[in-house]
Amino acid sequence: MKARYQYRFYPTDQQQQSLAQLFGCVRVVFNDALALCKQSDKLPSNNDLQKLVITQAKKTAERAWLSTVSNIPLQQSVADLGVAYKNFFDSLKGKSKSKKVGTPKFKNKTNQQSARFRIGGFSIKGDEIYLAKIGNIKPIWSRELPTPPTSVTVIKDCANRYFLSFVVEVEPIRVDAKNQSIGIDLGIKVFAFMSNGEKAKSRESGRAEYSVRHISPNYSKLDKRLRRKQKQLARQRSKDSNRRDKIRIQVAKLHNKIKDIRKDFLHKLSTKIVSENQTIVLENLNVSGMVKNRKLSRAISLQGWREFRTLCEAKCQKYSREFVVISRWEPTSQVCSECGYKWGKLDLKVRTVQCINCGTEHDRDENAAKNINKVGMGHCHDYKCTSRQSKTTTVASVIEA
Incomplete structure (x- = not known):
């Protein structure tokens, strides 16, 4: 399984200028590719977009400065746009189980900035990380990387903090549960x-x-x-x-x-x-x-x-x-966790409740947690049967029984 390890680093003034230029190029390439996708009737492929917004754009006078940064983060920016569109279409078709995803939006200069380097664009040299056309960066190693990383993402958040985020492969941990x-x-x-x-x-x-x-x-x-x-x-x-x-x-x-x-x-x-x-x-x-x-x-x-x-x-x-x-429709706060009697909905200000069937006094949240555990493990009470048996009966029905 994959895991992400993030470390903070403090770049020099020269590295800050190089990173600002890199973030600007990545942002411009992403926005240019998104503008082409919105204008075209059919969604272009990643290869076609890379040719238009990177290869051909470098030959123009307006985008000639794209050649001053590494080509790998620019290609990854176009690939990220393709993933964003794929998630959007999967959300429309109902393939995604998560909440609905909207269409990709243009990147802003004041928001969080990022650029991802894959293998070939970075290397680990002792305690330092070499990034293509950026130089050696020394992060604060709070913990060691378990395996060699497959990619590294340079992040600058809205508060002007810099981070290096590594993606590594880790093995599951075997620990006996109490x-x-x-x-x-x-x-x-x-x-x-x-x-x-x-x-x-x-x-x-x-x-x-x-x-x-x-x-x-x-x-x-x-x-x-x-x-x-x-x-x-x-x-x-x-x-x-x-x-x-x-x-x-x-x-x-x-x-x-x-x-x-x-x-x-x-x-x-x-x-x-x-x-x-x-x-x-x-x-x-x-x-x-x-x-x-x-x-x-x-x-x-x-x-x-x-x-x-x-x-x-x-x-x-x-x-x-x-x-x-x-399920959110399970009546976890409406049922006694001891006998299964269902007393119905309670107002939010009611924090303790006493069951009229077994007489047990419950804390509202603790009772709900116990019912959540029972429902999740499949050992839930038969609420309908318990409610029916605990109803008040007439004298005639008792004699007949």
Whole structure:
């Protein structure tokens, strides 16, 4: 299986100029190829596009500067456009199981920039990476590469940070699991409630509860600063002013800080869950529908539920685990996890409930996590039968029975 290893590096002034030129050439080639695709009735092949936007364009006076950079990232840019169109057509035909993908869009100068080198355009020389027509770059090696990489992508994010992203082949890890299965119910105040009683609760005012095993980060302070900077950015009238560009970078840095904190927490939590359990069961949440609630949309977006699911699914393949996703229509919060009695829908403000059939008092999230685990493992109660048996009967029917 393939894995991605990412390292940060700090280029020199000369390398920054060379990388800026490389990113500009890659962006222009991609936009020129996309413009040709939109103008033509039939989608051209990658070879035809490369001849038009790279080979023939270099011979013109307007695009002669394309010869100053390596040809490999330019070819990869055209190949990426072909992959984007393929994903779009697969989404239209229903072949893709993920959410719908739109048509490719033109690349912008202020967004994240990237250029990919395949084998032949880069080489590893000790602690340094040689990139064609860029030079030797020394990344910060936080960990060793398990195998030689098949490609490397140079990335510059919106906050002007530089990264090298390697694609390598890794072998699955064989680790014995402590538990057979675990069900996880995702939320806002309690990010994840597990069926074994553990929970990842949000940090409040810097105080942590000793009964809580995992503490999820609190983004409230950073979110307030981000809102204030976004208002300043929206008030800037001139789009090309230095002040607007300065505030834009500040907004990007805050976004990256929130992203890095969330990513660190999700990686640690997903690794611990996957390494300790053989089967991980999650609920297929309708996040796109939930964020339409204006009161909860920002809080839901900050949690990263989809990213957590993606990490769990990827690490299940790495650790040879089973990943199960149950339907969103399963009444996990409407059923008693002990006897299977179905009490119906509950308001969101109701956090604890007592079953009128068996008398067990449940925490709402813990009860849902246990039901998610049961449904995922195929050992769910017969809800209809249990509900029918527990209904109140008349005296006559009892005597007849």
